Amino acid sequence: MTEGNDLINLTIDGIEIGVEPGTYVIDAAERTGVLIPRYCYHPGIPSRPAQCRVCLVKIEGQPKLQPSCKMTAQEGMVVHTASEEAEDARKAVIELLLVNHPLDCPICDAAGQCMLQDYALETEQLRSRLHEEKLVQGRDRIADDILYFADRCIICTRCVRFMSEVAGDEALIVAQRGHRSVIDTFPGRDLDHPFQGNIVDICPVGALVHEDFLFKARLWDLDQAASICPGCSTGCNVTIDVKENQIVRLKPRHNPEVNSYWMCDHGRKHLVMSNRGERAEVPLIRRDGRLGAADWSDALAWVADHLLEVTGGDAVVSPEAANESLFFLRELLDRLGIGGGSFRVPTGEEVTLAGFPKLALRAERAPNAAGAELFGFARTDDPAPSPAGAGLIVLEDPLSDHEPEWGEDVGFFLYVGGRLSSAARNAHAVLPVTGFAEMQGSFTNFEGRVQRFDQALQPPGLARPAWMILSRLIAELDARRDGETAIETPLEARQAFSAMAVATPELAGLDWDSIGPKGARLAAAGEAVSADVT
C-alpha cells in the first residue's frame, strides 16, 4: 500500500479509503458516504468525550464496539459501521434516550430537524417497551433569549463544551448527575455572551431554543437561502430562514475560512430587525414639485433626461450595497463627471470568538465597506455630509440621520434606495431598490473576501436590484448622448458580476461560479486571484 504518500488506508463498510494521519473514523466514514450517527461529537468543538455512544462501530480485532468519533484511522483498519452488533447498540441508545423524553414533537421547535427524530425513525421500532412514568424536569430560561427544555435534552454537552472551549466562557455546566442531569448556568453566573446563540444551533434536539423563534414556524414550512450576514464586516456565511416572505431567523453556514460553524448574536438579530419599516415600492419622479408614481420605463427615461444636464456633484452610498450595485453606480458617476463619493459605517465594540479568533463581531458594522472602497468611495465620519455640486446620487443610504431639508438645494437629486426618510423625499426621483435579502449579489468582507448571497425574500412592489436599475439608467443615458451604449444590462447577478469583474482589476479572473458558495479573496497587488476550493 505504498503510494508514495502518507495516507492511512482503511476499509469502511467494504470501501477502501485513504485518509490523512489523525483522521477520525467518523470523518473518514463520511467521506465514503456513510454518515455515522452522532450527538456529542461536533466538528467545531475540540473535545471528544465519546459519551453519547451512538457512533459505536465494530472495528475488526477489537473485542468491544468503539466510538468512531474517538478512534483515529489506522493502517489496515477494517470498520463495520452497520454490523449487527453496532446496529443493536445504536438502536438501544435511541430507545434509552426516549425513556425520559417527553415525545412532544408536535410542539417542538426542532421537529423536522431533530437528530433524535431522525435516528429514532431509522431504528424502525414500532412499540415502546417503556411502562414506567417518565421523569419530568421541566424547562428553564437559561439566558435572556434562550429557553432550555430539560426533558428533551439528551446531555450531549455540546452547549457546555461550546461555551467553555469555543466561546471561552465556562458559563454552562451539567448540573446533577445520572438520569437527573440537566444543563444549567454555573452557580452565580448568567449566560450572557455575544456568541451564545450558537448553542441553539448545535443542539441536536429541541432542548435549547431561541425564545423569539418559539412556536413561530414548522421547519418544513421555511424557505431557506444561502446568504451573508450583513451585521458586520466579517461576512459570516448564513442561511436565512423565511416564512411567508418574512425573515424568521439566521443560522450560521459552515465556512472554515470565515466563520467556521458559528455566528454572533448581533448578526442573528440585526437582519431580522432591519428588515422592518416602510419601503419605497414604485419609482417616483417629481413633477410640478410633487413626487408621483411612474412606471420603470418612464422613470428611467425621465431620470436620464435630467441627468443629461448634470456635470459634477456628489454621491452618498451605503456600505450595505452590493459590489455589483456600487460598480454600476461608479460607472454612472464617471459619466456624470462626479468623482469621489462617501459612505458612513456604523461602529460598535469588537468581540472576538476566543476559540475561533478569525471570527469576530467586528467594530465595522456593515457588510461591504471594503466593496465601497474598492469602487472608489471614501469613508466619512460626518453623519450627514452636505452635498456639493450640481448633482447628487444616493445609493441605499436611508438618510435617516439627516435633517428633513437635506438635499433640497441640489440641482438634481436622485435617490436610489428602499427607504423613504424625510431627506430622501427631497429627491427629484426615487428609484426603489431591493434590500440585500431580496436580491442576489456579492459583498467584500474586511479581508477582501468576495462572497455571494442569494435572494431570500420577494421584493416589495416594483423594487429591483440597484445593479439592474443603474445599468439600465446608464444605457438610457448613453443612448441619449451617443446613440448607443457599451454597457451590458444584466438580468441576473451572475451577469452583473462578470461585467464588474471584467472592468475591475482586483476582480480579474473571478466569476460568479468560481467564487462558489464560500467566496474568494480579492487579488492583492501583484497577486493572482485564488478561489478557495472547498
Next chain:
Amino acid sequence: MAYPYRDDRETTTILSRHMGEPEARSLSGWLERGGYEALRKAVQMEPDEITDVVKDSGLRGRGGAGFPTGMKWSFMPSEPSGPHYLCANADESEPGAFKDREIMRWTPHLLIEGCLIAARAIRASHVYLYVRGEFFPVIRILNQAVVEAYEAGYLGESVCGTGWSCDLTVHIGAGAYIAGEETGLMSSLMGGRAEPWMKPPFPAQRGVFGAPTTVNNVETLASVPGIVMNGSAWYRQWGSEKSPGTKLWCCSGNLTKPGNYELELGFPLGEIIHDVCGGPPEGRKVKAVLPGGSSTAFLTADELDCVTTYEGLLEAGSALGTASPIVLDETAEIVPAMRRIAQFYAHESCGQCVQCREGTAWITKILRRIEEGDGEPRDLDTLYDLCDQLTGRTICVLADSVVFPLRSSLDKFRHEYEALMRRGASVPT
C-alpha cells in the same frame, strides 16, 4: 487481628495487625510498632528496584480490578520529563466495602508509608490522597498523621534526610462513587465533575494535570511496606501463584460476626462466611452472597465451595472485586435487594454515557414495579436485554457493574421474580 471481632490466625498480620489499637494512630505509636522502617529501606533503593520487588511479589490491585501493581508502576516513564503523580484512591464507596476506611482509621501511617514508597517507585514527588468526603473521622485522622509525618521529616523536602522530596495532599471528595473510578478520580481532583474519560490516554501517559500518574487503592498501598520490608518471597508464602498475599475481607449482611478479616488469598469462601464470620443468625440458612461487593455476581448457597482468589471467584462465576461479601440469608428477598443495588448505581451514574445514565434508572424502575407486584414476564426479557446493552459499551464499567448482580439474580433467582408477578396478578383490580 481483625476488627471488630478478634481473629488471631497468623495470616492476619500485614494490614490489620493494629486495627483496634488507637495508639497505633499516632506517629510515636506507629514507630513503636516498627513504622517507617520499610520507608527507610526504600529510600536507599532505586525506584526500579522497588518496582521489581512489588512486581515479584505478585501484588494485585485491591480496588476491584486486580491489575498487577508492579506492572502498573512499570508503565510510568523511567525518565520523567515533568512531574509524576501518585493518587491514592481512598474514595471507598462500593456498597459492602469498608476495608480501606478501617486501614486509614487505625493505621494512617501505614498508608502514608505505602504512598511514599510507591511514589519513590514511580518517581513522583507529590501524592494526592483522594479520600471519600463522607469519611469525616478518617479525614481528621489522616490529616493529623500527615502533619506528624511532615514534622518528623517523613514527608516534605528531604524524606528521611535523603534529599528526596515528596509531598502529600489529602484531598476530600464531594461524595461520588464514580470518583473512585481512576479517571473519574482524576477529573474530580482537577476540579471538574467526577466524570471518567476514555482510555487511552492511560493515566501513566497522561493523568492528573496532564502528567503521568498512577492511581492505587489504599489497601494496595498499605500492602507495599510489608512487601518491601520482607521481600516478595515472604509475601508469596500466602495465596496462589496468580493471587499472592493476604487480603482484607469486609463481610456484611446476615452474619453473626460481620467485620474485617485479613485472610490468605484462596481461603475458601464458605469458610469465611460460616466459620470466620459465624454464618447467618442462629437457625437461618444462607440464600445468596455477593462475594466481591455489590458489583459482583450473586453466588447461591450451593456455590460457596470456591476459593477466594481472583481466578477462583471468576471460575465460580463471580469476582473478587473489593472482597466485600454481602450475605443474604433466607429472610432476605432478592428482588428488593437487587432493586436497592440498581438504585445505587442509578444514583451514582455520572450521566455521560446514555446506556448507563438512562439504563440504570430504567432498570431500577422496572425492578421497583416488579417488587410492587406489577411486573409482567416480558419485563424479564427487557431486563436481560438491558444487561446486554449495559455491558462493554460505555466509557467506564459502572454500567457493567450493575449487570453482574442483575444478570445473576435473573439467572439464579428467577423464581423470586416470577413469584412476585404471580402475586401481582392475583391482586383484584
